[in-house]
Amino acid sequence: MLCDLPAHELTRLLKARQVSALEILEDSLKRIDQVDGRPGTLTPGEITAEDQCKVHAFITLTAERARAQAQAVDDKIAAGEDPGALAGAPVTIKDIFTVAGVPSTAASRILANFIAPYSATPVVRMEQAGALVLGKVNLDEFTYGSSTESSAFQPSTRNPWNTERVPGGSSGGSAAAVAAGEGALSLGTDTAGSIRQPAAFCGVVGMKPTYGRVSRYGLIAFGSSLDCPGPLARNVRDAAQMLQVIAGRDRRDSTSANRPVEDYLAGLEGGVKGLxxxxxxxxxxxxxxxxxxxxxxxxxxxxxxxxxxxxxxxxxxxxxxxxxxxxxxPNTRYGIPAYFVISRVEAASNLHRYDGVKYGYRTPKPQTDLRQLYRASRAEGFGRQPKLRILMGMYVSAAQYSAQYYQRALRVRTLIRSxxxxxxxxxxxxxxxxxxxxxxxxxxxxxxxxxxxxxxxxxxxxxxxxxxxxxxxxxxxxxxxxxxxxxxxxxxxxxxxxxxxxxxxxxxxxxxxxxxxxxxxxxx
Amino acid sequence: MTDHIDPQTFERLVQLAALELDLAEAEYLRRELNNQLNVIDEMAAIPLRGDEPLAARGVPYPPENSPPLRGDDWQPDAPPADILAQAPQVDDGYIIVPDIPHTDLE
Known part of the structure; x- marks a missing residue:
């Protein structure tokens, strides 16, 4: 099937007019229909025996949106225009990135009804390069986990190699979708290993770029000093091509690096002699x-x-x-203890914006005052893992403990860097x-x-x-x-x-x- | 294993975090917090000189690598109506919330 071909091969066939973007898309949708089962939902009911045999990578399928993108790519080719470096590549987006007009949930009840008014920069760049966005894929709630099981949207993703196993996480839906041939590429994020670990578990390529190499604009923040968007793909060339498209300075992210993006494809076959x-x-x-x-x-x-x-x-x-x-x-073993502190402080800070007022979930129960509205909305909207991270972040950054925990963790981070x-x-x-x-x-x-x-x-x-x-x-x-x-x-x-x-x-x-x-x- | 966070401290954290928890949830979360703090305590064994810089991030941002400051110019953003449409309760362009607690000044 077309959906089993590498993305770069699909783009080549497309440009040679041997296949159309619509044909590629329909083939991917067929694969999704065959293997994915029902998408993750807040009200899953019983997880059936059939559910246990499916991949469940998706939270939101955007088939019609993708059809319009495929048509636009086909129109460009018919008009003799360059359809872009990722033309016709079926891609999925970890549901921690915003995509304009599409639910952007972070796999949390608190954002389940959030329709993003804008798209994340890496998504915009992939779409401009002709990629076909199939939809949003599952993850641990707010990326907080390594198995995708903490998603509020169940059934959570299963490993295509053996559906009794986890796909890893937090980019579990991304890795599983790529491994199962549902989409050739996926945009994931890596804060502690959330691209590389599920890539390893699902037998695909996953890359965490240098911090700042890919813009975080439109990425729903977890650990702002650690989060890195990056590609998941079935082969190295596809990962390189995708990184080429999404990397580079973005005026909307002041931490995006200003240095030029190297050509990741030119030297790809250069080998390792002398390294x-x-x-x-x-x-x-x-x-x-x-x-x-x-x-x-x-x-x-x-x-x-x-x-x-x-x-x-x-x-x-x-x-x-x-x-x-x-x-x-020598400081490898301290990575987790330091991460427990730094990531929680950043997470707690980032999660304070969810308050039931401006967007997202608000408790339906009548509330007498604003503070109670915050508490009730957050209590009902967040799952256990976000709550745990908020509480830990509050504790280790408290004035009386900060030197012992947060500042010490930042010094340990210096050692790891060294x-x-x-x-x-x-x-x-x-x-x-x-x-x-x-x-x-x-x-x-x-x-x-x-x-x-x-x-x-x-x-x-x-x-x-x-x-x-x-x-x-x-x-x-x-x-x-x-x-x-x-x-x-x-x-x-x-x-x-x-x-x-x-x-x-x-x-x-x-x-x-x-x-x-x-x-x-x-x-x- | 040390129980760093007693029920009283935990209750204070829950207030600061703007959460409210049922008993089962509170029990689970306090246990996991204490388990995590035992891991974090491993850092206490690391010999630090004390003059190590605090690393707020890994990669340095020398000037040649840092984006220049943006110009003070207007850029289009998402339409206000789309943004406001996400608010749970709106009336005539205003976001509606219950009573905001306040104290009258003498």
Missing amino acids: RIGLSPDYFRITFPDPANGEYIQQPLPQEIEAAVLRAAQVYASLGAEIVEDVPM DFEQAFDSANPRRIDLLLTPTTPTTAFPMGAVYGDSVLMQYADQLTVPANHAGTPGLSIPAGLAADGLPLGIQLLGADFSEALLLRAARAYEAATASQPSEGYKKK
Whole structure:
């Protein structure tokens, strides 16, 4: 089916007039009809046996809107005009971005009735490039989770590889929609790993660009110093093409970086010869609190996850890269504790705007005064995860605790950043160009296995969150299947604004492993 | 494990957060807050010199990387009617809310 082809191949066929945008769109809609099941809703009733076999990526399908876009693309081609770099590519949008005239819910009851009056900048840029927006896909409520289960819109998304497993999160709908062939591309966000972790769980490519590389205008804010919009795709070239379209300065986002956007496609096939690719022991073990007694446990990663990374190292070595072992990243383990503080303070601040007055949910019960209206609207509108984050943000930023928690976390963030600065420092004789790590400590876990334990859920991001603290870019690419039949992901991390290099290295691995499996790298 | 947040502190936080909670929800949230604070306490073991800068963000913004200030010029935005249409209760262009608590000055 057309919907299984890469986005860049669809655009090529379209420009060669071998297929129309309307045909591509109808094929995608057919796939959605076959695999997605009913969309997420606030009133799901019972989750049936049939529900448990479907993907449920969508909250809102915008088929008619997409048909108008497809018609416009076809008209441009008929008129001999350039239809754009993403012409005819069926895309989905994580429902944390605004799309004008379309419900923009953040997967929360409090925004369920919100019709955005404007579109997010990355969405505008994709639409201007000829993409066909199929609709808005599910996520953890306000992105607060790593499994998509906390969405107020149920049934929540399931992993297309095995619908008893979670798709990861918070961009779970995005990753699942791409993996299931519902849309070739998806626009996600990554605050602690929310693009890379679901990409790994669903066997697709997911990239968190450098903070500021992609505008946050129209992104419903969570952790404003951490949030990064980025692409999910089934292959590296598509991810590069999508990033090319959405990256760049935006006058509506004062944190968007002013520097020119590199050409991510020109050097994509340039290989890795001569690159120094690092392995760090700090990314091969996980440290987490025992749920029973709170004692810290440090343990190596599952053998097959380590093996996937070592296989990739061997592939890179055979392609001419130099593998640098024992890169020190000593502050990796503090990523989660610092994130628990910083992200909650920012979340609490960002969530104060939801008050039942200007837009969104308002309690239907009569209220005697304005403060009570705030409390009742927020109590009924927010789910448990947003409430938890607001409360934590209030606590750790309170005047009497701020030095102990918030300010300390910001200093720890400096340490995490310095790990990356030293690793990529050109004056360091052991400097590396890229760091190769696992993306996640596990494969996709069963639905319901972790949800509710907010600490254990957060530790799913242990290997991805350091890059969010540092602001540096990273991507996850598929690296085969584990014994449980689920995808494994490997992660490449780079220096500020090294997206072109990351994509080139990811493409080299993808090209080298497309046909045959390889032996593992033997640590020296 | 330490119970950082006792019921009284928790009640104060709920007020500050402009929330109201039923018992089951309050119990769950207070437990999770305390569990998270035990994780956060791991930071106390990190040897800090104390002069580390506070990192409000990761990537530095040197002048060559920072967007220039916007010009003081009018730019079109979403139509006011579309924005106002999102308000739960509106009358003649005004957003309606219940009584705003106030104290009369002597």
